[in-house]
Amino acid sequence: MSHEKVLMKGNEALAEAAIMAGCHHYFGYPITPQTEVAAYMSKRMPKIDGGVFLQAESEIAAINMVIGVASTGKRVMTSSSSPGISLKSEGLSYLAGCDLPALVVNVQRGGPGLGGIQPSQSDYFHATRGAGHGDFHMIVLAPDSVQEMVSLVFHGFDLAEKYRMTTMILSDGTMGQMMEPVSLDMGEIKQYDKPWALTGTKCERKPNIVNSLYLQPEELEKRNFERYEKYKLIEETEPMFEEYKMEDAEVCIAAFGVAARVSQNAIDEARKQGIKVGMIRPITLWPFPKKAFASAAEKVKSFVSVELSMGQMVEDIELSVRCKRPVLLCNRAGGMIPTTQNVLDKIIEASKL
């Protein structure tokens, strides 16, 4: 593939970026609005030397196949949409318990339950609070353009291998379906030693064991404490965010993904009306960019969280700013997207506080 610009759907860009990042194993199950990832993989993987595309018999089978390949230290990915990610939750917990690197994509749609096929961000809690049983986290990345979808796939695989854990790309139906020009040149892929991987002993070393079962509770407790030391380090070093017109802002919008795209239009509109408003766009939802919000709280008088959910990000903002400033919510749910006017109205309300 050349490094010139091409026109891609977000879902296709996810798939192509994964292949370019060295992921030659994909297991999935079709579900709207994510199906293009699997469809694209089915066309491209057979053309890759050693490439594997497999449509599993179920979401649960797909995530367990991911566990299998991840155990060998190879880059592996699966993707789904909200109800399918719920089904994969058990596997996500096992990936964490086994300390395996993997990339999991959630192209969110409206819920709960079967919900609908229109875009949503209502799996924020599920993604950031540990998407399964037990004490664990995933690194959660939220792109707001097709180009960023590509760069975060590369970054996501890198983080997964660096920390031996799952990275989730938390996308939404609009991001997955929309088309934008992208460049696929992402440079070097960092190589990590994987002495833990199951690659065959060749009778030259002791067998490696990948496992999440611990017979002694003391041992399991120790692993959990060690894992949380790692999480602490990630919270210190890996938060990513982007600021937009924050220099003189009195109102700070918090939004990610498609909500950030709408918010940017609303901010430009509000500034024409003389309202000093800016945005902090979290790119990592876990680790949440707490420090960025804490320092913004020293300057702005209020926050507005713009979301395609019932306000799941609000409490992360409140915790980050220690409730020093009010956090308003501008939201649509169930597959609806806030309009520029919706956001503008809320900015005006927040500016009068």
Place this chain on the structure above:
Amino acid sequence: MKEVLTDKRIVVFAGHYGSGKTNIAVNYALALREKYPGKAVSLADLDIVNPYFRTKDSADVLRDNGIRLISSEFANSNVDLPALPPDTYAILDNKDMLGVIDVGGDDRGALALGRYTPGILEDGSYDFIFVINKYRPLTGTPEDTAEIMREIEQAAGMRFTGIANNSNLGDITTANDVLSAVPYAEKVAEITGLEIKMTTVKKSLEAELQGKIYKLAPMTLYVKQSWDA
């Protein structure tokens, strides 16, 4: 677009996923309306693949121009049902009507066209246009494009009669991007033995490209991102 209308009663657009079929179909139907004010014009959306960005997004402009939109009642809803609109047969049955048919992407989308193929072939007055875009990664080379064309023809049970070159990079497309896709389109035409019936571009590039492109067809963009409105 008016200059490149074919003289056929039914015009069907198919092609690779995301090649721009829907926008071309909407513009084509509007151009038909302008050229033949006395005729009934219908646009049928046969897309059973795409959940968003459908012909139904253009329902207002079609209605305002007196074009009948034949679309699944489930399009753009939460119902994930690959349903076909039953009144598509109106286009086949009413010989006075001008019909534009927008088919879903790839061979999967073209499968839905198959059930109407016997009627279209029997009618005889049709064009089956293959929409191509050099800047889509799976149709980046003439050979890959021709392969997708053959897959679509097999699924549809019908041979293409022409090509619409819609090579573009979305909003950032320049005249140069369009010009550098010309050799690609010509090569596709050569391999497939099909004629380039139109080269579609956004209206803002019309002045720059006038006279430089064979069968230039400037279009208005009706399929938009939801936050552009």
